[in-house]
Amino acid sequence: METYVIAYDVGTTGIKTCLFEISHTIKLIASSIEGYELHVVENGGVEQDPYDWWNAMCSTTKKVLQENNISPEVVQGISFCAQMQGLVLVDKKGEPIRRALSYMDNRAKREKKEGLGTGLQIAGLNVYKSLKSIMISGAVAASVKDPIWKYKWVQCNEPNNFEKTYKWLDVKEFLTCRATGEFVMTEDSAFATMLYDIRKGKQGFSKEICEMFGVNMEHLPKVVKSTDMVGRITKDAARELNLKEGTPVFGGGGDASLIGIGAGAVEENNTHIYLGTSGWVSTVVSKRILDLKHMIASIVGASHKTFNYFAELETAGKCLEWVKEHLALDEIDVYQEKKQINESKEEVYKSLYDYMMHAIKDVPAGSNGVIFTPWLHGNRCPFEDHNARGMFFNISLETGKTELIHSVIEGVCYHLRWQLEASEEKVKTSKVIRLVGGGALAPLTCQILSDVLNREIETVDSPQNIGAVGAVVVMAVGLNIIEEIKEAKKFIKVKERYIPNKNNTVIYDKYFKEFKSLYKNNKKSFNVLNN
Template identity: 60%
Template sequence: MENDCILAYDIGTTGVKTCLFRMDPTLELVSSATKEYPIQLLPNGGAEQNPEDWWMAMQSTTKDVLGESGIQKEEIKGISFCSQMQGLVLVDETFRPVRNAMSYMDQRASLEMKKGILHGLKIEGINAIKLLVSLWITGAVAASVKDPIWKYKWVETNEPDNFCKVRWWFDVKEYLIARATNKAVMTRDSAFATFLYNSRQGKGNWSPLLCKLFGVKREHLPKIIDAEDKVGGLTKEAADFLGLLVGTPVFGGGGDASLIGVGAGAVSEGDTHIYAGTSGWIGTVTKKRTVDIHARIASIVGARAGYYNYFGEQETSGKCLQWVKDHLALDEIDLYLEKKKITDSPDAVYESLFEFMFDSIKDTEPGSQGVIFTPWLHGNRCPFEDPKARGIFFNISLNTGKRVLIRAVIEGILFHKRWILELSNGKVKTSNPIRFVGGVARSNFICQMLADITGITIERVEHPENVGAIGAAAIVALGLGKIKSYEDIKQMIPVDKTWTPNPSLKPVYDKNFFVFKNLYTSNKKHFVILNS
């Protein structure tokens, strides 16, 4: 019997995860495969990727999931994407990139931002006219050096030979859609993330006034579509490359900030989810445009028409744990001296080195003996914007061991989430319980710690590391008519496990959290001295 299946490509910062789902009638994960690729961190603050790496990774993972599952290409009824956002992929008229893609992490355009919005009469340090016009039209403002508009202006200023070849401005998945269909489109959430989108209308479009105000060529901006819209079918070239059927429907999909919430089942007004992958964020579904300029939290356009995500971003979340694994734990303290035996033997107890690391610190005391870590290893966006901010280990003593430092890093990541959560509550009420998703959410230890630090009940869905792909697959099912509404998605995604806060830990976490919030203000000028 033929299956009705969906391919969802989760295009992350460090790799592509391709998930194959069966619709019967809910979404069942049949197979998944991952392919990593590099990101180039440049001395001038640049962060770039080769778009060809994404496309090649799609090819190899598609082959893997079809081979492992035995599913035939005729059974794939649609494909779509969940991808990293606020990248800049500038292409020519044949959809060939004119230069490497600039990642959302890229922070080299400080001069362009200064010229573009940090001059004249200011409100919260931002040009008053551009701030007020942006807030009125789009509901947010390009107030971060990492926002794509400043990357665009950087290329225009510094690489005029490349800029003159530009035909289209794409985000990451839009480039891949173009490779797949030969069509230039951008989903509504990606369009909003450029801060050139008029969100005052039900289904908005590009704002000519904002394009003029920021010096962006309107002709570079593609047609805007909805997440569940069918863009077209796979071209013969793309189908042959991916090993799929010519004409297989390709749907718009969405960015990770939109579809991870959908895949978490947080789709109704008031639903909150916390994501912890390479980066992290807090998102709450709302029907109103709201912005907190001081805290850098705003309502961003989501996948569902008429709804927003009140969204505060954490620049480095799980990336801090990777740093700990590579530079603090790995071999230097003999924690992984027998790492081959830990994960590679047939009777291995631990699925990953991360799991072994978390288990090794389970008996360290909450509060980390008063040691506090700030998780700003690549700057920060919310609740303060500062690309020069960095990590700190604060209050180390002669008795501080490395296991305490590792726990302090986890607590620091979660303190920052609590900070964003409490500030979000000031304008949009967050839910209790909260869905916790992303690769970090696989750890039961961290789930309990998140509940204890926030004082909120934490729920985890099945396959929390795959929620972006689940969201993309749900969008395809919606586009195909297999799912009738966004509300139906919530019923399809069950809670796997729940954690409730331990009230006895509140005093120590409250004390550390109070100090944590003050460390940036105390050290802001020092970051400038050391990182300029």
């Protein structure tokens, strides 16, 4: 029998509400998307209004149901796939104390230095605190963007707000609280705080780590599994969402946990690459692994049996969005004029992104010598530097927009190769890699990635909705439709395959070496200009 559920994909710039049917497959029935603002403030701060997430969730839910004549009665459950490592401080009523601090927020430099940068050090980190944290949690809050330093930043800089705090939540946990009134946090979100004890038989927030970094354990919510039904929609929330009161709400997971599941990369050594606003390389592993040199760690996911060895790129698709707005957008007037003279370009190309892909399709591998670095908001892996920035390197008089746009895609792919190679120093990755996210919609991007990595690339249906598919899988377990997350593989089918073009790979091998040298050669300048 068919089961209908709603999965919310809560991204950096918008929420996508997806109605799915679960039977012998996972089928997307309808969806609606709504954007919201990202507030970039001084000193590296990046914030969002939690009510923007909730209001967008409510309006898109109504739209999906009403425009498709679907009764709220048929919806058997809701869950989330969301951006991670945000900081949402709420009071006892679940109301936000202040705007949420995004995972991109990097202003807590002093707090990180005071927390980990004193005493005997290795690689700029306090040896005792780092080793103790690694022993208990399997990781250490070595990045200025980790939530613990955001928490400490509020404590140090906004004491009045900190005094009002009842609980520390992440993005999806705030939405769960609004829907159910429950203060909970899934295991993957709890791990991402770097305060979670992952040792067998001791799972939960660690009193030792909290005391070491001065975190009030009363601020930490109850920890639940991704597949748990954590509550039911309240009367007030049901009215706002246009859903039935009492509808089950499942824990769900962060994007880093569920996108791999939605991709079907659920068995040990399965590797997937995500190309959305951010990007990453992730491989399923069976044990705790940490590489401080390259800032890669095995993180807790939605499955209890495995970890995800995870290397993150802060800005991936965001780089292409930047190109669209600052290099390509003025082309709109050109093809609007053509619309009046010839056939409408809008009938040929669904979006400006499609038009961009068409315009650069004949640019040769290597973009005629131009190399782009995708560090538009600093970088985490394989090097941690919030001062790093993007650049177009080796521009000549002959360089045009098409080469610049083409080089942006290549630059993102070069960085993903760097992360893949760093991952392989510790783990075995798969020969065939699943590519998901909005970037997987463009065949040109898929082929460039295949050529740069010299690996076969597979894509699946609706790769831009794959996080929501992962949320459906955990609901399917919670609803007893399937027994375990590993069974997701039978739902997820390959749509396209891309084989490396060896001639292009030879060029990319040469350019990749130069790409990696650009950070080393410009590190001091980045620090002078951006510190």
